Amino acid sequence: MNIEEIIKHSNELKPKSHKRFVENLVTLLDQIESSVMLRGPYRLVLDSNIIMRLEDYRQGKINEGVLSILLAFMLIKKLPHHVDLVIRPSVFYEYLRLRNVKSTREHWEKFKELKSIIEDELGSVLFFDGIETYAGAEYYLNLIQDDADKITKTLHSYEQRDWRFNFIQPPGCGFSGIPAKNGEFIIVPPVFAAEGLYKEIELKYFNKHTASRFFIEHIEKRVTECKLNDQQIISRYGTNSKYLLTKVLKLTAKGNLEGLADLDIFSICNVQTQFINQSHGRYVPASIGLSIDSNLANALSFYSSIRLTSPKMGGNEHNIDDNMAEMEAFFHDQSRVKEGEERFKQAIQSSKDFLKELSSKMSAQ
Incomplete structure (x- = not known):
């Protein structure tokens, strides 16, 4: 679906659905923008609700969720960063409707099915975190169930x-x-x-x-x-x-657990933890959580701010070298923040340019 078709369908939405369409798009753009505070390479970790909307789309259902997702991916492809799409075991577990795979054949069919849904609709190659084989999937899904x-x-x-x-x-x-x-x-x-x-x-x-x-x-x-x-x-x-x-993680009114994949995505995608993990030049690809679930999005946003604490200085003359080393590490972290702020500004500008283009095309219709 091209941008003109997306605009056409968005204009046909009812007022409440159109409001959610705009809110979803803003939520997705915010998740992308805040995560480029981290150094690349970048992994876009898809939440289950992204997959559910793409499943609907494949079945011919066009709603505000899928329209906002397709628009967000148009922006992602305009960014000056290479971004891989990744599926976590917990998301695969939810895709299987909270159960494990029973055979190599079943795993392969579900694996191909999910890969096809995402790659065909989003036009990007999909990667998997440890569940690309039957043995790997069975192992991780058993752990998740426990x-x-x-x-x-x-x-x-x-x-x-x-x-x-x-x-x-x-x-x-x-x-x-x-x-x-x-x-x-x-x-x-x-x-x-x-x-x-x-x-x-x-x-x-x-x-x-x-x-x-x-x-x-x-x-x-x-x-x-x-x-x-x-x-x-x-x-x-x-x-x-x-x-x-x-x-994010809770029991439903019927007592069923909700938010397993969200817990997983929050664990690996919150910016604060990842900034620490990338310190001192450690190679850790940045994971960007992508979700239209407002609760997960709000939690990721809340934990996206980076706070630096200057080291405490003092002690005797034998501590001077250690103190200097800690200060140098602090200055290095400061330089990473400045780098991230430049990438953040670029992402904000890309979003503005994209939304301006979108607004212009919507006015023309």
């Missing part, structure tokens, strides 16, 4: 638990806190309470550190929303968080 069961069980236990918590605790209670005025007790803010209450879950596929952020935020939300807890302390020491991560 983790999914543990995550579901954990979130169900959070629903049934009593979240009453005393924010005033004695020192050495096992929780971090802020000294109270009398000095005899500490005040434990809700986020510190959540960190102390969280019990690590042994996961085999998903990153345990990243997953813990999701669970801790679920706990913080429940502790904060418990009406029996001290509302004054919650009001004063709460984080005013929108609890973005609880909207």
Whole structure:
């Protein structure tokens, strides 16, 4: 579908659908722009909802989702960066409707089917992260299923638990806190309470550190929303968080787990973690999460800002060389930020030029 056809179909959308079309396009462009703060090469990691819309398109259904996706890929091809398309095992798992493959033949058929949908509709070669063989797919999908069961069980236990918590605790209670005025007790803010209450879950596929952020935020939300807890302390020491991560990985009204692939994509695609991973010249291709799910998009956006902390200087004369090395590393990180800001400006300009071209063509119709 060319740009004129996309414009034609977008003009035929109902007002609410047209609004979502614009919102989807802005969301996709924002994900692309923010990720070029990282050094390339670039991997575009597709979320399940991208694939679902392309499946609809192949079946002859044209909606606001697929129109925004096709437009976004037109922009991607105009960028001065080579971008590979990648499918993660968790996305393949969701494509299989949350089950494993049972044979080499079934794997090959589903593999070809997914590859055809994306390559034919987007005009780009698709790559897979470890699931290109039956053995690889079976291995990763088994791990994902095991983790999914543990995550579901954990979130169900959070629903049934009593979240009453005393924010005033004695020192050495096992929780971090802020000294109270009398000095005899500490005040434990809700986020510190959540960190102390969280019990690590042994996961085999998903990153345990990243997953813990999701669970801790679920706990913080429940502790904060418990009406029996001290509302004054919650009001004063709460984080005013929108609890973005609880909207990404959650249980549905029917008790089913939702957001497995989103957890995976967030783990490898958030800019903050990747910026650290690319430090000191380490070769780590930048992964760009691409999704029209507003919850995942908002979470990725929130964790896309890069913060540098200058090293602490001091110590005796024997620490001088170490201090200088740390300062040099800090200056190197600063130079990477400046490089990223230039790429970011270029991406913003490319988006503006593309939207200007789009607007001009829409006016002409």
